[in-house]
Amino acid sequence: PxxxxxxxxxxxxxxxxxxxASKTVTVHVVASQVSVDGHDSTIIAGPxxxxxxxxxxxxxxxxxxxxIDFKDVTVSGTVNPQVAGxxxxxxxxxxxxxxxxSKTVTVHVVA
Structure with missing residues (x-):
């Protein structure tokens, strides 16, 4: 399946x-609707x-x-908001x- x-x-x-004796049945296999979405953003670096x-x-x-709840999502990567990049x-x-x-986003940290 x-x-x-x-x-x-x-x-x-x-x-x-x-x-x-016999019986024929139909098994319906449907596509998963799994999805994840996110967006790019820009933040200003500072203490x-x-x-x-x-x-x-x-x-x-x-x-x-x-x-789905955010707590069930796996996040890889991190952002240092104090360092531009x-x-x-x-x-x-x-x-x-x-x-x-999965969805990969870019967080732009600007000086």
Whole structure:
């Protein structure tokens, strides 16, 4: 079930007397709706500048299209808001079925 589509499955049984019974069912495999979104931003460097990983996260959805909580998102990369430079931050989420979505954003820290 790694490819979305409709699949026919037939169950059959033959008893000790040669009588056969069968039933065909359809299994619907749907695509995951997993997603993660974020945005680039620019902040000014300084001793009082602050940045949090949630600042650039715009949301995401699980396999069924329901919103996910930021606490369930994996963040890789960090930003030093006191030092000018471009910082890459990647947000990723893996749904219950092993499907992963990710988004990389750039945080520009300017002098």
């Amino acid at each position: 790694q490819v979305a589509g409709d699949y026919q499955v037939t169950y059959s049984y033959t008893d000790a007397y040669g009588n056969t 009082n500048s602050k940045w949090s990983a949630s600042d650039n996260f715009d949301g995401g959805t699980d396999a069924d299209g329901n919103p 471009d910082y890459q931050v990647t947000y990723s989420y893996t749904d219950a079925y092993g499907n992963t979505a």
